[in-house]
Amino acid sequence: MADLKIIGARKSFGAVDVLHGIDLDVKDGEFVVFVGPSGCGKSTLLRVIAGLEPVSAGEIEIDGVRVTDRPASERGLAMVFQSYALYPHMSVRENMGFALENMGLPKAEITSRVDRAAAMLRLTDYLDRKPKALSGGQRQRVAIGRSIVRDPKIFLFDEPLSNLDAELRVATRKELAALHAEIGGTMIYVTHDQVEAMTLADRIVVLRAGRIEQVGTPLDLYNRPANVFVAGFIGSPQ
Numbered sequence: 001m002a003d004l005k006i007i008g009a010r011k012s013f014g015a016v017d018v019l020h021g022i023d024l025d026v027k028d029g030e031f032v033v034f035v036g037p038s039g040c041g042k043s044t045l046l047r048v049i050a051g052l053e054p055v056s057a058g059e060i061e062i063d064g065v066r067v068t069d070r071p072a073s074e075r076g077l078a079m080v081f082q083s084y085a086l087y088p089h090m091s092v093r094e095n096m097g098f099a100l101e102n103m104g105l106p107k108a109e110i111t112s113r114v115d116r117a118a119a120m121l122r123l124t125d126y127l128d129r130k131p132k133a134l135s136g137g138q139r140q141r142v143a144i145g146r147s148i149v150r151d152p153k154i155f156l157f158d159e160p161l162s163n164l165d166a167e168l169r170v171a172t173r174k175e176l177a178a179l180h181a182e183i184g185g186t187m188i189y190v191t192h193d194q195v196e197a198m199t200l201a202d203r204i205v206v207l208r209a210g211r212i213e214q215v216g217t218p219l220d221l222y223n224r225p226a227n228v229f230v231a232g233f234i235g236s237p238q
């Protein structure tokens with residue numbers, strides 16, 4: 001688990017400014033949700049935090065350590081995307097343990113980490129199956145399991161449920177909430193789904209066109225939206 005500090009983060013692609021100076025503190029163990037319309041920079045902000053894109057200006061700190069120039073592999077983060085690319089020829093156990101093998105962990109340690117994550121995600125009975133013999137929700141849980149076994153300091157989720165149908169979204173969302181309650185990790189979660197944001201978040205960050213419009217608890221934003229945009233996005237009556 002870890003704190004995350006974003007200080008004046010800017011990102012441009014060529015002449016296009018996508019992030020206009022983002023300041024944000026995320027506390028250890030917090031579940032923070034980024035919301036905002038398509039194209040407002042949610043994924044870019046996540047990729048900048050992850051180290052998959054360099055910032056154009058500003059700083060990123062994890063646990064008080066400047067990681068701005070460090071590659072993704074040295075930031076202790078795990079990222080779960082909406083398109084969960086599992087290896088089709090590998091079993092669930094192999095998919096979940098693959099990264100740990102690459103890290104050179106002993107076999108017994110890999111087995112115990114995978115078993116623990118599988119139990120949390122209700123995948124114990126599916127460990128010997130191939131991805132094609134799983135439902136969409138189970139596949140997404142394997143993708144989440146792959147990140148859990150690495151014991152990351154911070155989890156980053158980019159619209160992880162958006163490929164699932166409505167019923168599965170609700171079920172998987174509840175699992176994510178339970179998971180957070182159980183492992184207590186610092187989680188940053190991108191969605192454009194207001195219900196997901198309101199039910200999962202300790203705090204919501206509302207983004208518009210590369211700027212933060214407001215940061216607050218779901219109740220704060222609902223009861224005291226800073227402006228009409230936030231009110232409209234959160235679904236508040238104001």
Ligand code: ADP
Nearest residue numbers: 013016018036037038039040041042043044045
């Ligand atoms: P969101 O995730 O909120 O939908 P993105 O972060 O994906 O938004 O994109 C924000 C803006 O940045 C969009 O206008 C998008 O076209 C642009 N953008 C994102 N990635 C790149 C890139 N690699 N090169 C050029 N423009 C990009």
Ligand code: MG
Nearest residue numbers: 042043044158
């Ligand atoms: Mg996106």
